[in-house]
Amino acid sequence: MPARFPTRLRALALAACATLASHAAFAQDDLLVRSRLDRQLFLQVLIGEIELREGEVGTAYEVMLEAAKRSKEEQIFKRTVDIALQAGAGEQALAAAKTWREEMPQSLDAHRYVIQILVALNRPADTADTLSSLIKITPEAERPSIIMNMPRFFSRVADRKATVALMEKVTQPYAEQASTKAAVNVAIGHAWFMAEDTGKALEYARRAHEQDPASEGAALFALEMLPGVAPAEELVVDHLKVKPTSDGIRQVYARILSASQRFADAAVQLEQVTQHQPQVAGPYLTLGALYLELKQSKQATDALVKYLEVAQAAPVKAPAKAETKPATPTKPQGDDDDDDDDASPASAAADQGVTQAWLMLAQAAEQQGDFKSAEIWLAKVDNPQRALEVVARRASLLARQGKIKEARDLIHRSPERSQDDARAKLLAEAQVLRDVKRWSDANSVLASANKKFPNDVDLLYEQSMMAEKLNKLDEMEKLLRKVIEIKPDHHHAYNALGYSLAERNTRLPEAKALIQKALEIAPGEPFITDSMGWVEYRSGNRAEAIRLLRGAYRSRPDPEIGAHLGEVLWINGERDEAKRVWREARAKDSANDVLRETLARLRVGDL
Known part of the structure; x- marks a missing residue:
């Protein structure tokens, strides 16, 4: 220079x-x-x-x-x-x-x-004096935060164990001070976590939690280790018992649970947040989405209506429950590009939230068979960017009423702004056909989509599911292995293939290895845990199967998981509990194929 x-x-x-x-x-x-x-x-x-x-x-x-x-x-x-x-x-x-x-x-x-x-x-060792000085000049009240966050300076350093030694050196004067000792353990634990020694990271996290169970820093570090370091969850749960109003921690925890498809557990956390902060809108929207996943449409409607009331600061009246009547398809929304360019980012985000709430309210009404209310909610959406979602929901309403041709025509007529829209339309059409169990037609749509968009893992995976429904098991396996080849961390593909083998009671060691791989990628995911429970059952390990299936059902009380848990309990002689689980599952979805097949095969009469 x-x-x-x-x-x-x-x-x-x-x-x-x-x-x-x-x-x-x-x-x-x-x-x-x-x-x-x-x-x-x-x-x-x-x-x-x-x-x-x-x-x-x-x-x-x-x-x-x-x-x-x-x-x-x-x-x-x-x-x-x-x-x-x-x-x-x-x-x-x-x-x-x-x-x-x-x-x-x-x-x-x-x-x-x-x-x-x-x-x-690349001179991290030379930072020691400056780090020590930084801690010293930081106001005492802010010192724990500075100490806990110091390892982040070294996130890209190659020698991670040297970072551990550095953290130990610069924090040593504060290791026994009451106000900072928990922060010191978080800092050293975080350095060990960056060095990929999860055992030592967890040890230091536990020390920090024991020293200050109310410390949000220790809880946040435990959350950072999830879902990969499962025992860290105990620290988060204990922190929330000690400090129930730690809503920031609850919301992060709920996001992690939701990402692992532990929707029931996530909903519990957000229910607490809405009780503590009833005038904060965001948690109601997320809670509504979780209830939809859990097929709890009444609770979803209540949460989403509350979201709209808080977000818009005005009472919202849900449409009155109507007699089930055929929905009249309205004209698909056009290609209007007159977006409000003057809207602030905050205003735009709020508008997106309101639009999302309307779409989910339509889905909740559809789940309850109230097609008229669903159409009322959809009619509120006037955002051109969400037009295709509205069309997909309207198509679903038509299909649910037996109007398959009209549903498909509605999707076909929808304008395409891009290749992404063309792909989304194919997926929407396939989903409509899947919902009404038109497996062969859905498979044809997906086969066509895969020709147009080769090596698209989502389309390949969806086609594999249709191949399984059509009992084309060799084709299903071929498609799933292609997904794994293209995207080696596609845990759904490993799980689907492993579960298919376990369901057919064949190649069980291979099935277990595939499901174990899926769990390594997505630890704690309930459907994968369900698959592992099923392969353990097929292998004769009933006690382990029941343990796994109970955990999966507790995290996500889905009818299919309930069907599996009930069957293993039934075979194990625990018939009263099996009937209780099946009753719960049937109350959520009496038409579930796996549940109906299970009850018929086991000749279960009255529940």
């Missing part, structure tokens, strides 16, 4: 004065507004910016660094460091950051910049 600052300063000062009006935008810059600059410093900063715009990066750096040292303004120091970083001059950036720290020893930002630049220069 050349440094020619002194030779041109006087001339540039004159030029700056002459052209100050034409560069008025500089005066509005956050750097200058926030800084308390006198006339000379203002001109010096302006000169530095002009030099930078003219490509004289070295001169700009020198001018800015001198201005920063004279003014002791953090914004000017930051600007100086950024100029060097943008030029790829790491050593000069480090020199400026160190000067900043020397000139302003109480600056937290100066310390952070020095640490981050040293790490970027």
Whole structure:
């Protein structure tokens, strides 16, 4: 980086004065507004910016660094460091950051910049003194947070075990202080977690939790280890018992549970959040979505209506329950592009939430067979970007009433803005056909889609499911293995293939290996746990099968999982409990194929 600052300063000062009006935008810059600059410093900063715009990066750096040292303004120091970083001059950036720290020893930002630049220069060991100083100058109330978050500086460092040693060294003076000892254990545990030693990470997380069960930092670290480190969940659950109003932790926990398809467990957490914060809208929307997944349409409707009331700050009246009548398809929404470009991001997000709530309310009404109410909710959606979703829901309503041709025609007529729309239409058509058990037609649609969009794992997976319904098991296996080849972490494919083998009571060791692989990718996922319980049952391990199936059913009380759990309990002689589980499952979905087949095969009479 050349440094020619002194030779041109006087001339540039004159030029700056002459052209100050034409560069008025500089005066509005956050750097200058926030800084308390006198006339000379203002001109010096302006000169530095002009030099930078003219490509004289070295001169700009020198001018800015001198201005920063004279003014002791953090914004000017930051600007100086950024100029060097943008030029790829790491050593000069480090020199400026160190000067900043020397000139302003109480600056937290100066310390952070020095640490981050040293790490970027692959010199993490040199950060020890700055880390120790950062902890020391941080106000005591904020010190635990600084300590807990220190490992994040080193997320890209190759030698992760060296990071553990560094954390132990710089936090040692605070390891026995009452206010910081839990934070120290979180920091060291996080370093071990980054080093992929989950055993030691969990050990330190437990220490931190024992030292301060109410610590949200320890709970957040435990959440970060989920779902891969299953025992960490115990720490989260215990934290919520100690501090029931820890709603931030509850919402993160609910997201993790939902991602693992543990919808019932996630709903429990969000129910608590809505009780503690009844005037916060967001949790009601998520809760409504969870209830829909659980086929609890009445609860979904209540949660979503409440979301609309809070989000719109006005009472919302759900459509009155109507006699089931054929829905009249309305004209598909057009290709209107008149979006509201003036809407703020917050307003746009709120509008998206309201639209999503209307779509889900239509789905809830459909689940209850109330097609008229479903259409009323759909009619509220006027966002062109969601037009295809509305068409898909209307098509589903038609299909549920036996109007298959009309449903398919409605999807076909829907406009396509892109290839993504064309793909979505094919998936929507296949889904409509699946819902009414037109397996062969759905398979044909998906086969056509796979020709148009080759190697699309979602389309391949969906076609494999139709092949299974048509008893084309060789084709199903071929498709699933192709999915795995294209996307080796597609846990649904491993699970589907493993479950299919277990269901046919064949190649059980291979089935177990496939399901185990799926669980490694998605630990705790209820349907995969159900599959593992089923393969254990087929292998003669009833006790283990019951344990796994109970856990899966508790996390997601789906009728199919209930059918499996009931069967193993029945065969094991626990017939009263089996009947109870089957009654619950039948109440959720009496038409479920697996449940009906199970009860018929076992010749179960009255429940």
